[in-house]
Structures are given as structure tokens and as C-alpha cells.
Amino acid sequence: MTSLAATPLAAVGEVGKGFIHERTGETLPCQARPNHLFCWDWATENIHRYGTPTLQQFELTVISVLIGFAIAFVLALLARRFRLLQWPLLAGTGILFAIPSVAFFLLLLPITGRGRETAIIALSAYTLQIIYRNVMQGLANVPESAKQAARGMGLTDRQILWKVELPLAIPEIIGGLRIATVSTVAIATLAVFAHAGGLGTQIYSEANLTFPTAIILAGGIAMLMALAFDVVFLTVQRFATPWRRVEAV
Amino acid sequence: MPAAEATEQSQGGASSVSYQGATKRYDDASAPAVDHLDLEVEAGEICVLVGPSGCGKTTSMRMVNRTVELTEGDILVGGESVKRKDGPRLRREIGYVIQQIGLFPHRTIAQNIATVPQLLGWDKDRIRARTAELLELVGIDPELSDRYPAQLSGGQQQRIGVARALAADPPVMLMDEPFGAIDPINRERLQNEFLRLQADIRKTILFVTHDIDEAIKMGDRIAIMHEHGKVEQYATPAEILMAPANEFVEDFVGADRALKRLSLMRVRDINLWKAPLARAGRPTSEVRAELDRPDVEVPYALLVDDRERPRGWLTARDLAGDTVPATADAPLGPVLETGDVMRDALADLLQGESMYAPVTDHNGAVVGILSVEIISEFLGSPEAKTDEHAAVERPRD
Numbered sequence: 207m208t209s210l211a212a213t214p215l216a217a218v219g220e221v222g223k224g225f226i227h228e229r230t231g232e233t234l235p236c237q238a239r240p241n242h243l244f245c246w247d248w249a250t251e252n253i254h255r256y257g258t259p260t261l262q263q264f265e266l267t268v269i270s271v272l273i274g275f276a277i278a279f280v281l282a283l284l285a286r287r288f289r290l291l292q293w294p295l296l297a298g299t300g301i302l303f304a305i306p307s308v309a310f311f312l313l314l315l316p317i318t319g320r321g322r323e324t325a326i327i328a329l330s331a332y333t334l335q336i337i338y339r340n341v342m343q344g345l346a347n348v349p350e351s352a353k354q355a356a357r358g359m360g361l362t363d364r365q366i367l368w369k370v371e372l373p374l375a376i377p378e379i380i381g382g383l384r385i386a387t388v389s390t391v392a393i394a395t396l397a398v399f400a401h402a403g404g405l406g407t408q409i410y411s412e413a414n415l416t417f418p419t420a421i422i423l424a425g426g427i428a429m430l431m432a433l434a435f436d437v438v439f440l441t442v443q444r445f446a447t448p449w450r451r452v453e454a455v
Numbered sequence: 456m457p458a459a460e461a462t463e464q465s466q467g468g469a470s471s472v473s474y475q476g477a478t479k480r481y482d483d484a485s486a487p488a489v490d491h492l493d494l495e496v497e498a499g500e501i502c503v504l505v506g507p508s509g510c511g512k513t514t515s516m517r518m519v520n521r522t523v524e525l526t527e528g529d530i531l532v533g534g535e536s537v538k539r540k541d542g543p544r545l546r547r548e549i550g551y552v553i554q555q556i557g558l559f560p561h562r563t564i565a566q567n568i569a570t571v572p573q574l575l576g577w578d579k580d581r582i583r584a585r586t587a588e589l590l591e592l593v594g595i596d597p598e599l600s601d602r603y604p605a606q607l608s609g610g611q612q613q614r615i616g617v618a619r620a621l622a623a624d625p626p627v628m629l630m631d632e633p634f635g636a637i638d639p640i641n642r643e644r645l646q647n648e649f650l651r652l653q654a655d656i657r658k659t660i661l662f663v664t665h666d667i668d669e670a671i672k673m674g675d676r677i678a679i680m681h682e683h684g685k686v687e688q689y690a691t692p693a694e695i696l697m698a699p700a701n702e703f704v705e706d707f708v709g710a711d712r713a714l715k716r717l718s719l720m721r722v723r724d725i726n727l728w729k730a731p732l733a734r735a736g737r738p739t740s741e742v743r744a745e746l747d748r749p750d751v752e753v754p755y756a757l758l759v760d761d762r763e764r765p766r767g768w769l770t771a772r773d774l775a776g777d778t779v780p781a782t783a784d785a786p787l788g789p790v791l792e793t794g795d796v797m798r799d800a801l802a803d804l805l806q807g808e809s810m811y812a813p814v815t816d817h818n819g820a821v822v823g824i825l826s827v828e829i830i831s832e833f834l835g836s837p838e839a840k841t842d843e844h845a846a847v848e849r850p851r852d
Contacts (some may be wrong), residue, residue: 226549273616358522358629359571359619360546373561449561 245419253423260427262403266394267431270326271387273335279384281334281365282341295338303335311399325402329394333386340382344375377450380443384436391432397422457596469659470533472496472519477684478527479514488514489684491528495530496676498533498626499657503674505664506707511684512663516619516629519661520549527793532627550620550628550658554635556612564590564615565600571623589618594654610641621656630662634669646672667708671696671718679704693719713834722791724812725833727823730811731756732763735781739774743851753811753824758783763820765790765813786814791825801830 278299285292305313310328318324348371356366372379398406408424444451474494480487489511496502502615504512517523519530521542530537537545558567565586572582590597593614594609604612613633620628632640633649650673653660664670670677671692678689688700696712699705708715730753731745742756758766758779767783788809791800793816804812804827813821 231816349555351553351555351557351559352559353549353557354522354555355553355616356559356570357521358546358551358553358557360543360548360574361570362543365574370559374559423561447561449605452603452606 234391243418244422248419249423251340256405256408256423256427259403259405259407259424260431263391263394263397263405263428264431266322266325266329266397266402266404267390267435270329270390270394271333271383273326274330274386274390275337275383277330278334278337279341281324281338282345284323285338285342286345292342296335296342299335299338302331305331307332307396308399311396315400320401322397322400324400325394325397325404329332329397330401332393333390336386336389337379337382340378340385341375343369344378344382347378348374376446377443380439380446386437387435387439388432391428391435395428468626469498469657471498471531472502472627472659472661473534474515474528475531476516477515477525477530479511479518479523479684480526487526487683489518492684492686494660494678494686495691496661498659500675501653501660501662501673503662503670503677504663504680505667505670505674505677506680507682508665510680510682512665512680513631514803515680515684516631516661516663518714519627519629520546520551530766547574547623548625548627552616552620552624552628552630552633554632556616556636558612558615558619559622560604563603564595564603567604567615568600568622570619575623578815585622589621592621592655593618594648604807609637610645613637613645614648616651621658627659627661630660633662635664635666649673668715668718671715679707692771714798717801717830717834718796720797721793722794722795722825724791724798724831725797725825727825728752728811728829730813730824732759732821733757733769733779734759734761735779737779739777739779742769743774744781752801753826755785755811757813757821759821762818765815765821768811790815792817793822797827797830800825801827804830 223266281291281295281299285295310331311324314324314328318327352370352374355367356370361369394404395406395409397404398410403423405428409421411420472494473491473496475579477489477492478487479489492515493509494502494515504515506512517732518525519532519537521537525538532549540548559570562570565583567588568586569582572585577585586600587597590600595611595614595618599611604615607615616633620630634645637645646669660668662673664673674692676689677692677695679687679695681687685697687707688695688704690698690700693716695704695708696716699708699712705712729751731742731751733742733756735758745751746754746756756769756774756779758769758773760766765787767787768785769779770784773780773784789803789807789812791803791812793814795803800812804810804825810828811824811826814823814825816822
């Protein structure tokens with residue numbers, strides 16, 4: 207992360223021009239105070255400017271998680287089919303997961319250029335490990351007896367997968383999506399380094415870095431977004447797994 | 456396809472199962488798991504495969520629905536080779552119950568039972584009707600059909616497992632230690648229930664167990680396997696108990712095989728003793744005279760009500776007066792029925808620490824007295840070891 211100070215901020219500066227500069231003339235009283243933390247007046251006056259970055263953040267998250275899920279799911283099914291792939295895939299997605307985020311965005315820049323695609327590639331790559339591991343875990347937790355009975359009753363391999371194994375793995379799969387989505391919301395604030403917009407534009411700009419109100423506002427919106435995703439997933443999980451709500455004898 | 460569908464949808468009845476040199480060899484093992492097994496299972500019979508662990512009994516069973524593929528030889532179900540259909544299609548026509556039951560936790564009871572009918576493409580109404588019918592058959596309240604397996608007791612889950620295996624009315628059922636994970640008391644009950652059920656449905660059943668007592672109780676025929684699926688003896692339970700084919704069978708059945716034969720008998724199959732029956736108010740002199748008669752083996756008189764139902768044992772103190780009192784001094788202890796299995800009757804006697812127990816008919820009236828002595832005489836008699844007398848039909852009700 208040492209490169210953060212050198213290139214990226216300079217590169218970002220032009221994209222993420224702070225809103226405070228756009229204010230004409232007068233300075234709000236709270237901004238003038240040297241140790242102000244959060245400036246309500248500024249926040250209420252400028253909240254509308256966060257619309258586009260929030261939407262971008264949302265899109266980056268949803269698209270990246272969807273792509274990540276599609277890839278990780280296929281990888282997990284491959285690993286289920288060909289056991290030998292299990293560890294290489296875990297290691298491979300693990301390495302992707304271990305790349306420092308800012309470095310990842312910057313590494314991709316020369317290859318895929320500036321823009322949303324670059325951000326989505328990096329963000330999707332980060333979700334792979336979490337989702338892959340959870341799908342595998344979910345499949346591993348399916349009771350052996352249910353699979354054995356399913357086979358003995360004449361379900362084909364594909365039917366066993368879709369009618370028995372995957373439904374029973376739903377809790378772990380959705381759990382993986384939850385963690386992946388929440389962490390993607392957080393990491394997507396760095397998409398600004400790939401010039402892909404998002405709430406990061408309001409955090410990593412030269413001017414805003416010294417203006418806590420803008421950072422807190424952007425961070426707060428990201429947190430609320432993560433929380434909202436979390437609630438949505440919990441609700442979906444609850445309705446998708448009615449058998450887990452019953453009381454056992 | 457319509458013709459094929461028709462045969463797939465309604466089987467009913469029962470089919471014979473015929474092993475013809477069935478062999479299973481695993482790549483990594485030098486000796487075959489099952490080596491040229493020949494076995495004929497008649498339609499409508501329960502054939503128990505029993506033997507020590509690793510003898511190949513489960514492998515033998517699983518070759519029938521090809522969850523274990525044959526390496527060599529063949530198995531005919533209803534005269535048709537199991538190799539003629541692909542695995543999943545074959546399995547839909549063969550019921551399958553495993554020890555761990557394996558109900559699908561994410562499906563309701565009704566959905567679990569509907570598994571095979573759904574695979575066979577039955578319409579909704581037919582599935583619903585069949586589910587209701589099966590729930591009744593296995594004695595589960597239809598109210599439970601929308602519950603999930605986790606909400607049921609182990610015994611109820613096991614019944615659902617049986618119902619699910621019976622859903623498409625398969626002519627053959629494979630049962631792999633189906634009662635193995637159930638506690639002893641419920642196991643006994645489930646075994647009895649299942650025998651009652653089988654008396655109605657008359658399926659061909661291959662039943663795997665490692666428990667010789669269960670084999671004796673459940674089997675019409677028992678195949679005692681040694682290793683590599685070698686059948687040491689294939690015979691009725693009574694034959695196996697009375698004439699073990701060799702030392703292995705004798706050892707496997709155990710030294711207490713005479714005792715085990717008690718599981719094959721009912722109380723009504725043995726000559727009961729007599730005891731004087733006395734209603735309240737009867738002169739005690741009469742009762743005392745009866746006690747002295749040589750054909751009365753029991754040294755106590757039994758107090759009965761006006762419908763000859765046992766009320767208590769009369770002691771010398773009770774008979775000291777002129778007439779028989781309304782209540783007896785000694786407690787009644789265990790009361791048996793003519794239909795009770797002899798082994799259970801003996802257990803009742805021993806548990807009640809009682810030498811004698813009145814035996815009643817289905818109306819509750821006393822028909823005789825069973826004593827520990829009768830049973831021990833029977834066990835010691837040559838009859839118990841050689842005679843066919845006790846080879847009664849397997850208890851069914």
C-alpha cells in the first residue's frame with residue numbers, strides 16, 4: 207500500500223475533485239473551525255451530490271458479486287465433479303484474494319485501461335474465494351444419508367445436485383454471498399483508483415481527505431448500503447430455507 | 456414412450472430375486488467382496504442377509520439396485536436382468552430403506568414420500584392420494600404431512616422412510632439395517648409393525664442386518680453369510696436354529712439358540728399348567744381340595760372375577776376362612792396372553808420375579824398358567840433341539 211501516497215492520489219485528484227472547491231465564496235462556520243469533525247450544514251446542503259457515486263457504488267457491487275458468484279459457482283461444481291481440482295481452485299482464488307486491493311486496481315490499469323470494467327474485474331476476483339469456499343462448504347455439509355437415499359431412490363446425479371445438494375447448501379451459499387457483498391461494498395470505494403467512480407470519489411480526493419465531513423458521509427452511505435444488502439440476504443435466506451425455521455423435537 | 460410409462464407407473468405385487476453368480480470385485484482389493492453368489496429369493500418373502508461385518512451382505516444387497524455395480528454374473532428381478540435398465544430407472548422400481556433413514560431435511564413429509572412418484576411423473580392428485588394412503592398404512596397422522604423431518608421422532612422418521620420406499624408400490628424392497636439406529640424398545644415396536652404391514656403388502660424384501668435375533672424375528676428365510684458373500688446356510692429361522700449347517704452357523708447363531716427358539720413360539724404353542732380358579736364367596740374347602748388334585752400343578756389358587764379374569768393369587772391366609780375373600784393377599788404379577796411371543800413371556804416372568812403367570816385369551820379370561828418351570832423343561836427337552844413341533848409360523852399379529 208506504499209504506492210498509495212505517490213501515484214494514485216495524483217491520478218485520482220482530477221477525477222475526484224472535492225465538492226468543497228465548487229462552493230463559491232463563503233465558508234460555512236463549521237468548516238472554518240480547525241478541529242471540526244462533521245459539518246451538518248455542509249452535509250445537508252451537499253447530500254444530493256452523493257446520488258451518482260452511490261448509484262455507481264451499488265452497480266459496481268451488484269455486477270461484481272453476480273459475476274463472481276457465476277464464476278465461483280461453476281468452479282465449485284467443477285471441483286465437486288473433479289475432486290482433484292478442489293485444492294488448486296481454493297489456492298488460486300486464495301491468491302487473488304490476497305492481492306492488496308489498491309495494487310490490484312493499479313496493476314490492471316495498463317491491461318484493461320481506466321474505467322468500470324477494470325474495477326469489476328478486480329472486485330469480482332475478490333468475491334471468488336469467499337463464494338467458492340462457501341458453496342463447497344455447503345455441499346460438504348449435505349448429510350451423506352440424504353445423498354445415499356436419493357441415489358438409491360433413482361435420482362440421477364444431476365437431480366441429486368439440484369434437488370438435494372444445492373437446496374441443502376443454500377444457507378452456506380447465501381452466507382457466502384452476504385460476506386462477499388458486504389466486503390465488496392467496502393472494497394468498491396477503492397474503485398476510484400481505476401477511475402470507476404463510486405463513493406470513493408468522495409473519500410480519496412485531495413481536498414476531501416482533509417475534510418472529514420465528506421469522508422464520513424461517503425463512509426456512512428457505504429455502511430448503510432452494506433447493512434441493507436445484509437438485511438436483504440438474511441430475509442432471502444429465511445424464506446428460502448423454511449425447514450430451518452421449524453422447531454426440532 | 457406411453458407403453459414404457461404405463462409399466463413404470465404401476466407395478467404392485469412382488470417379484471422374485473435371483474442371484475446368478477453375482478460377483479463384486481473392487482479394483483483395490485485382492486479378494487472379491489462378493490464371490491459368485493447364487494441365491495433365490497421367492498416373491499413375497501422376507502429374505503434376511505445376516506453375517507459379521509465385512510461379510511459382503513450389504514454389497515450383495517446393493518448390487519440389486521446397482522448402487523454397487525456387478526463385476527461379474529447377474530441378478531434377475533422378476534426374471535429380468537438388472538443390467539437391462541440404466542441405474543436410476545431401475546432404482547425407481549425398487550424400494551430402498553437405509554439405516555440412517557436419509558429423509559430429505561428440506562422437504563416436508565409429504566414431499567419426501569412423493570419423491571419417486573414425482574420422478575415417475577405422476578400427476579398431483581394421484582400423488583396426494585397415494586401419500587395419504589401411505590401415511591395411514593404406516594400409522595402416521597396425516598396432520599404431520601406438512602411438517603419437516605426434524606420435527607418428527609426417530610421412530611416416526613423411520614416409518615416415513617418405509618412409506619417413501621413404498622410410494623411407487625415397488626415389487627422389491629431393499630432394507631439395509633432399517634431399525635439399526637432405533638432404540639431397543641422402539642425397534643421392537645417398529646419390527647412388529649413392519650411385519651404386520653408386510654402381511655398386507657407381501658413385498659419381496661431383502662433385509663440386511665448383523666443381528667441374528669432380528670434375522671430370526673424378521674426373516675421368512677435367512678442367508679447366513681461368512682465372508683466374500685459366501686452363504687453358509689440358507690433356510691428358515693427354525694431350520695437354522697434346529698439344524699445349523701456347520702460350525703460357523705452354530706457359532707454365529709450362538710450357544711443360546713434354544714433360547715432364541717422361544718422367539719419363534721407363542722404362549723399358546725406350549726402346554727400350560729392348571730391352577731384352581733376361585734371366585735369370591737366360593738367355599739375354601741373346595742379350593743383346597745382342588746389344590747391337592749394331581750393334575751393341578753400350581754400350588755396356589757387364582758382369584759378370578761365372574762368373567763374369569765384374573766384378580767390375584769390366593770395365599771394360605773386367604774384360604775384360612777370359610778369362603779374366598781373378595782381381594783387376594785398376593786399381587787397378581789404379570790398377566791400373559793395366548794398370542795404373546797414366548798421369549799417376551801419369559802422376560803415378563805423374570806422381570807416380575809414371578810414363578811407363575813396367568814395366561815388369558817383375547818377376552819381376558821384365564822386359560823392356563825405359564826411357569827418358568829414349563830419353559831425351562833421345554834428348553835431342556837430333546838424336543839427343543841430336534842423336533843419340528845416348535846417350527847411354527849413366524850409371529851405375525
